[in-house]
Amino acid sequence: MLVSLPIIGYISDRWGRKPALVLSSTLLGVIGTLKAFSVSYEMYVLVEFLETVAGASAFPAAYILTIELLGQDKRVLTTAFLGIMLVLGGLAFALLARTFQYWRTFILVAYPPSVLILVYIYLLPESIRWLLSKGRKEEAVEIIMNAAKLNKVTLSEETMRQLQEEKVKPTDDKKVEEEEGLWTQVLHSPIIMKRLAICSWWWMTCTFVFYGLAINSVALAGDKYTNYMLVVSVEIIAVVTNALVLDRVGRKPTLLVAYCVCGVACVALTFVPESLPWLSTCLYLLGKVAITQAFSGIYMYTSELFPTHARHSLLGFCSMVGRIGSIIAPQMPLAALYVSWLPSVLFGGAALIAGALMLTTPETLNTRLPDSIREAEDIAQQGKSKTNHMEMDVK
Structure with missing residues (x-):
């Protein structure tokens, strides 16, 4: 995890929250499944390491994407909901371990479903806040319009005017931050x-x-x-x-x-x-x-x-x-x-x-x-x- 977190964190801040989440989750399923075919302890440990490098950042990526998509008043509810999902995952882990006590069988049952996260490429929107921070306003506006349509919300004239304006010039602070590492x-x-x-x-x-x-x-x-x-x-x-x-x-x-x-x-x-x-x-x-x-x-x-x-x-x-x-x-x-x-x-x-x-x-x-x-x-x-x-x- 010492190796994984900075790598996926960089991918998330550089190329987007959604790519980081999808990449981390699917690689977790693919690489983790390989453990079931280990022929030695050394191979098992190596695959375990690579699995963690790929998948350890799945939850942080999901968490950050979620809080950036939702409003300020939803942060606590979001944290609680994701926390409950973690608990359910822990319970499922224990039940699967009890049911499939032979470790190879357990791995073949628990890991492959992670590959289904690939469909998130089509189902999940990118973080609007991240898109705006990268100057990709058109994509952010498209997500906002789709969300408004899905939720049957009519945007005010002032909001529409702001969304349709030309890209706002970045402030001096943001200019400096873009130029510096x-x-x-x-x-x-x-x-x-x-x-x-x-x-x-x-x-x-x-x-x-x-x-x-x-x-x-x-x-x-x-x-x-x-x-x-x-x-x-x-x-x-x-x-x-x-x-x-x-x-x-x-x-x-x-x-x-x-x-x-x-x-x-x-x-x-x-x-x-x-x-x-x-x-x-x-x-x-x-x-x-x-x-x-x-x-x-x-x-x-x-x-x-x-x-x-x-x-x-x-x-x-x-x-x-x-x-x-x-x-x-x-x-x-x-x-x-x-x-x-x-x-x-x-x-x-x-x-x-x-x-x-x-x-x-x-x-x-x-x-x-x-x-x-x-x-x-x-x-x-x-x-x-x-x-x-x-x-x-x-x-």
């Missing part, structure tokens, strides 16, 4: 660099704790397939909670509480006596729900902090760095053999640090997605301006 722009912006570092820690924490707890689930007493399905199922609680609070309470308070609850629950596990296994299970599930809530929300929050022309690349960079956490997570059961309380303390400590860092970034509730570096930098100022206006209204 992506990472040159990022390196020249201390605000974006700081934001990138903080977001990377959030992602590392999410993958470290999320996958660490998931790995431990199959080691619990009872049937491993059932345990996995139960741990995946509780993620619905986190997704539904986010759907209810992110647009009401805000991104920062929601994620701050999620990280802190997860941190406290994980640290508290070290103090539970062995005579109270039910309490350990409750704290374990509470930590899993909280980190899932943070993981689900961090996708949306990160995408709202970065500009359109670099959104997938920077989101991919954060997710790429975050994979350090998922690389370390499988080592935690080994660490527990030497120091039993160490994994829980590391999980909890990482989450609490992530919660503290949440205090250093701007709130993005009710803000439009930024299209340029300057607009992304100004999100904090927008938040301060809203606060000042509210204080003046109160006075």
Whole structure:
């Protein structure tokens, strides 16, 4: 995934969200199916690596395309819906694994359907926001007109006039950004660099704790397939909670509480006596729900902090760095053999640090997605301006 995310992120920002999604998903199905024909362990591992390079970015590509197609008021609902789809995918994975326990058969059943994503070339529109950021206004207008016709919506005369105008000259900010490389722009912006570092820690924490707890689930007493399905199922609680609070309470308070609850629950596990296994299970599930809530929300929050022309690349960079956490997570059961309380303390400590860092970034509730570096930098100022206006209204 360290290799995959920057590659597909670049493809997405350079050639479009739809090509990145279709390419990633179909290659996942084709290359993944080859594992069933492995003749050695080395071949299996090589194909597994290539499969992940191709398919690891399918969800980020789908997520970014979806939020850019829908309006500001649909972001939370979109995140919740996609989160529920992930849960259903996890449950389907466990059911298929239980039904087809011979690994070659399982692969031949699970992977080939991914090739059907090829029909998305004809069914799925490109991101309007991405098209406009690339100056491809005619294609964007065509998608808007088709959407209006499909939804039986009559566009206002003002909207029609704006759509039919000649291509608007780019602002000075966008001219500069078009002439400079992506990472040159990022390196020249201390605000974006700081934001990138903080977001990377959030992602590392999410993958470290999320996958660490998931790995431990199959080691619990009872049937491993059932345990996995139960741990995946509780993620619905986190997704539904986010759907209810992110647009009401805000991104920062929601994620701050999620990280802190997860941190406290994980640290508290070290103090539970062995005579109270039910309490350990409750704290374990509470930590899993909280980190899932943070993981689900961090996708949306990160995408709202970065500009359109670099959104997938920077989101991919954060997710790429975050994979350090998922690389370390499988080592935690080994660490527990030497120091039993160490994994829980590391999980909890990482989450609490992530919660503290949440205090250093701007709130993005009710803000439009930024299209340029300057607009992304100004999100904090927008938040301060809203606060000042509210204080003046109160006075």
